[in-house]
Amino acid sequence: MISVKNLYHSYSNDEKYAVKDVSFEITEGEVFGFLGPSGAGKSTTQGILTGLLQLQKGDVTVAGYDIKHIKNEMFNKIGMSFEQSNVYSKMTGKENLEFYRKLFDVKTRDPQELLELVGLGDKGDIKAGEYSKGMKHRLTFARSMINNPTLWFLDEPTTGLDPSIASEIKSIIKEKNREGVTIFLTTHNMFIADELCDRVGFIVDGEIKLIDSPKNLKLQYGEKFVDVEYVDGKEAKKESLSFMEKEDIGRLKEILDSYEIRTMHTKEATLEEIFIKVTGRELV
Amino acid sequence: MKLWHSFVKELQLSSKSWYFYIEVGMAVVLLLILLVAVPKETDSRTDEYLYAGDIPSDYVDLIYRGLLDDEDEDSEYERVEIKVGGDLFGADLFVTDTRNIYFVDDREAVLRLAKEDKEVGIEIIPASDGGLDYLYYLQGYESQKLKNLYMVLQNNKVNYKFVERHMDRQTVETIEKDPFVLNNRENIVPVFLTYNGSLMGLFIIAAYIFLDKKEGIAMAYAVTASKVWHYLMSKIGVMMVTTISTGLILVIPVMGARANYPLLLLLVVTTAFAFSSLGLLVTTYYRDMMQSFGAFFIIIVAMILPNVSYFAPSWEPSWIKYFPTYHILEGFKEAISIGGSAGYVVFVSIGFLAAGLLLFLFANYRFKKTLTI
Ligand SMILES: Nc1ncnc2c1ncn2[C@@H]1O[C@H](COP(=O)(O)OP(=O)(O)OP(=O)(O)O)[C@@H](O)[C@H]1O
Numbered sequence: 236m237i238s239v240k241n242l243y244h245s246y247s248n249d250e251k252y253a254v255k256d257v258s259f260e261i262t263e264g265e266v267f268g269f270l271g272p273s274g275a276g277k278s279t280t281q282g283i284l285t286g287l288l289q290l291q292k293g294d295v296t297v298a299g300y301d302i303k304h305i306k307n308e309m310f311n312k313i314g315m316s317f318e319q320s321n322v323y324s325k326m327t328g329k330e331n332l333e334f335y336r337k338l339f340d341v342k343t344r345d346p347q348e349l350l351e352l353v354g355l356g357d358k359g360d361i362k363a364g365e366y367s368k369g370m371k372h373r374l375t376f377a378r379s380m381i382n383n384p385t386l387w388f389l390d391e392p393t394t395g396l397d398p399s400i401a402s403e404i405k406s407i408i409k410e411k412n413r414e415g416v417t418i419f420l421t422t423h424n425m426f427i428a429d430e431l432c433d434r435v436g437f438i439v440d441g442e443i444k445l446i447d448s449p450k451n452l453k454l455q456y457g458e459k460f461v462d463v464e465y466v467d468g469k470e471a472k473k474e475s476l477s478f479m480e481k482e483d484i485g486r487l488k489e490i491l492d493s494y495e496i497r498t499m500h501t502k503e504a505t506l507e508e509i510f511i512k513v514t515g516r517e518l519v
Numbered sequence: 520m521k522l523w524h525s526f527v528k529e530l531q532l533s534s535k536s537w538y539f540y541i542e543v544g545m546a547v548v549l550l551l552i553l554l555v556a557v558p559k560e561t562d563s564r565t566d567e568y569l570y571a572g573d574i575p576s577d578y579v580d581l582i583y584r585g586l587l588d589d590e591d592e593d594s595e596y597e598r599v600e601i602k603v604g605g606d607l608f609g610a611d612l613f614v615t616d617t618r619n620i621y622f623v624d625d626r627e628a629v630l631r632l633a634k635e636d637k638e639v640g641i642e643i644i645p646a647s648d649g650g651l652d653y654l655y656y657l658q659g660y661e662s663q664k665l666k667n668l669y670m671v672l673q674n675n676k677v678n679y680k681f682v683e684r685h686m687d688r689q690t691v692e693t694i695e696k697d698p699f700v701l702n703n704r705e706n707i708v709p710v711f712l713t714y715n716g717s718l719m720g721l722f723i724i725a726a727y728i729f730l731d732k733k734e735g736i737a738m739a740y741a742v743t744a745s746k747v748w749h750y751l752m753s754k755i756g757v758m759m760v761t762t763i764s765t766g767l768i769l770v771i772p773v774m775g776a777r778a779n780y781p782l783l784l785l786l787v788v789t790t791a792f793a794f795s796s797l798g799l800l801v802t803t804y805y806r807d808m809m810q811s812f813g814a815f816f817i818i819i820v821a822m823i824l825p826n827v828s829y830f831a832p833s834w835e836p837s838w839i840k841y842f843p844t845y846h847i848l849e850g851f852k853e854a855i856s857i858g859g860s861a862g863y864v865v866f867v868s869i870g871f872l873a874a875g876l877l878l879f880l881f882a883n884y885r886f887k888k889t890l891t892i
């Protein structure tokens with residue numbers, strides 16, 4: 236569904252790349268999570284895949300179209316939910332969707348039905364400008380489904396939403412995926428990635444560090460973490476150490492030798508911990 | 520079809536925005552200024568002050584008779600008093616359609632008028648050969664052309680007999696069959712049309728685009744199966760509709776049925792297209808209205824220059840013709856004048872259409888490249 240080979244992008248058209256030699260493939264029906272700290276190049280990559288940014292260097296095909304020569308009809312198959320909601324604030328929620336659906340050549344979904352799906356069923360006649368941030372975000376999300384896309388780009392779909400709505404959004408995403416929609420999900424949130432993604436790619440400073448399924452990653456790293464709580468003087472301290480790393484094993488020995496241990500148990504690593512181990516970077 | 524939907528939506532949106540009402544409101548204010556504050560005719564006659572006390576009285580009689588018969592509007596002269604620096608002087612006043620000619624009793628008055636009030640002072644004196652000499656008191660800044668004209672006109676020692684013969688043989692020919700000159704009020708209409716239409720359009724389309732940029736609308740549009748140029752063109756369509764409506768608000772009450780409306784609309788539409796495209800292009804270089812202000816300021820000032828030559832025909836350097844607004848002003852003038860040159864208006868319109876098209880293509884190309892900025 237998506238194939239990216241040796242993609243580079245520089246905003247200043249020089250050697251300062253925001254995205255460096257990025258390659259990956261996404262197969263049909265897959266949920267692919269694109270994870271990385273702020274400024275890693277996630278939105279830049281997504282911008283190129285959706286034609287918002289010009290392709291500078293590399294080979295990219297999306298939904299069977301070569302991104303070098305973008306055709307508008309390609310967007311009949313694509314849905315895109317933006318990180319920053321972007322709707323006409325002077326139009327009502329329903330008017331926004333009514334207008335947007337006219338810009339596609341394929342069968343589109345009923346605006347009211349979509350509004351209800353994201354919990355805005357009774358807010359359709361209110362101007363989007365009067366919506367709260369979360370409501371605008373949900374409207375943007377709903378809009379991205381209007382053309383029944385087979386490839387769906389989601390940029391931080393649950394950020395800033397309250398937990399119950401976030402979980403509804405998650406179930407919509409799962410449902411769509413079950414119907415066969417391929418999903419490219421960009422996020423900071425490792426729990427969402429863990430829950431939704433078939434595979435994740437870790438990107439840091441414009442470079443992809445690793446691509447694998449959360450399941451594999453956990454098999455590799457899982458049950459090999461130990462949380463140890465100890466007393467240093469009067470202070471209680473806590474550390475998470477991996478059995479995989481020589482350094483960590485040494486540290487554990489040191490703690491066992493020198494301090495009074497309060498609790499100690501092994502656990503499954505979270506995706507976040509794995510990310511930090513792999514990239515040496517926090518996910519901020 | 521998508522273009523049409525976008526256009527309708529943009530129209531609906533603009534009817535909900537301030538800018539539309541600002542434009543219409545501006546047009547109404549300008550119209551009121553025209554109707555209330557600008558009289559149809561101001562006294563545009565130039566004043567001339569002559570002293571003819573030193574020449575024989577039958578010469579004076581002859582000149583008076585000539586003026587009354589041929590030029591004076593009511594064939595009578597009036598006895599008036601004119602004020603020069605606090606002193607009163609008697610004078611005979613002839614009113615022709617272009618001039619107020621005062622024959623002042625006192626030579627001193629002519630000198631002082633020229634000196635203190637910067638008026639045109641003329642002294643008619645007997646020439647040594649029995650004819651008349653005209654002595655002009657000028658201000659010093661008159662062009663050589665004007666001086667030469669005065670020389671040819673009057674100062675080549677006109678012989679009394681010759682004058683008489685010449686006057687008898689004079690016939691007046693009308694060159695244009697039906698000369699139609701715009702009155703004062705009508706003469707301002709092209710200016711308001713140009714600036715309320717094209718230049719406001721330039722600004723307002725940019726305001727719309729920057730508003731959309733802030734809301735991220737253009738990006739949302741770019742990921743649909745509709746083309747970005749549809750989006751841009753529908754904005755231009757809205758500008759055309761507003762320009763046409765504000766133009767008609769101005770023209771209909773002032774000109775009534777006298778304007779050539781098809782020509783007028785042709786020029787309104789093509790200039791609105793060109794200037795909106797220019798506005799679009801400018802927005803691709805900046806993030807918001809504040810940043811783009813400098814660029815717009817320069818454009819607007821440059822485009823207003825031809826206005827000066829429009830109102831002061833004596834200042835018309837040849838380079839002013841390179842300013843597009845010069846031709847818009849002249850074009851609108853032709854379009855609302857009876858017997859105006861349709862060829863010129865069509866020619867200018869084609870020019871703006873072509874320029875607009877190029878600007879639009881370039882703006883569209885740049886717009887796609889700068890969507891995320
Ligand atoms: N329009 C732009 N002009 C210049 N540089 C940019 C632009 N947009 C992004 N960048 C730079 O490119 C790099 C990657 O940015 P990008 O927006 O892709 O990060 P991201 O991973 O999406 O971050 P976030 O999680 O904060 O959204 C950053 O260093 C950023 O400063």
Ligand SMILES: [Mg+2]
Nearest residue numbers: 277278279318
């Ligand atoms: Mg981002």
